[in-house]
Amino acid sequence: MKNKYIKVANISEEKFRLIVKCFSNDLSATQTANLTGINRNTINRYYTFFRERIARIQNEESPLSGEIELDESYFGARRVRGKRGRGASGKTIVFGLLKRNDKVYTQIVPDAKKATLQAIIRGKIELESIIHTDGWRGYDGLVDIGYDKHFRVHHGKNEFARGNCHINGIESFWSYAKIRLVKFRGLEKSISIHISKNVSLGSITEVKIYTKFC
Secondary structure, eight states, rough: OOOOOOOOOOSOOOHHHHHHHHHHTOHHHHHHHHTTOOOOOHHHHHHHHHHHHHEEEHSSOBBBBBEEEEEEEEESOOOOOOOSSOTTTTTTTEEEEETHHHHHHHHHHHHHOOOHHHHHHHHHBBBTOOOOOOOOGGGGTTGGGGOOOOOEEOGTTOOBBBTBOOOOOOOOHHHHHHHHHHHGTGGGGGHHHHHHHHHHHHHOOOHHHHHHHO
């Protein structure tokens, strides 16, 4: 069947565009199968393909610049309160970099230590950027490696915003991602592509999805 978006496809371009639209609107595979009349297993394969392709696109993008918020979040069983790096036993740790009013980059990390976080920051953020973080010690020393516009809010001192200095954007993203991932209970092994899907929805339009998937 002719489909300019996929070289070998058994569905029409119209059906493919409808699947992408359902995916972009965060419909489940079951909902999309009911709307399109296509087998749910087939929809699941397309959804996995979309998520993996978005993750590759994300990794290929240029370093972030401008105002960037940094934070880590913990996915899985309930974290031990007050521990960070942090109380993450048995959990998946995801490090996030949010460019304000634009996009988010996420990466699963083994820990929230300074060396781990700095390695990602140096590879993903331009030196002239303005960086906002909380007071976690994993962010110590950013000025020493060239990020001299580093501003912090200290949540431990009940400080959550100081003028334009806050990490409300990335924290809102984590809240949304965790609510959404309730739909995918038991999918810890594929959490990275589900998170990447969240990351990309705000910055990739349907037109870009069509061209970049194919």
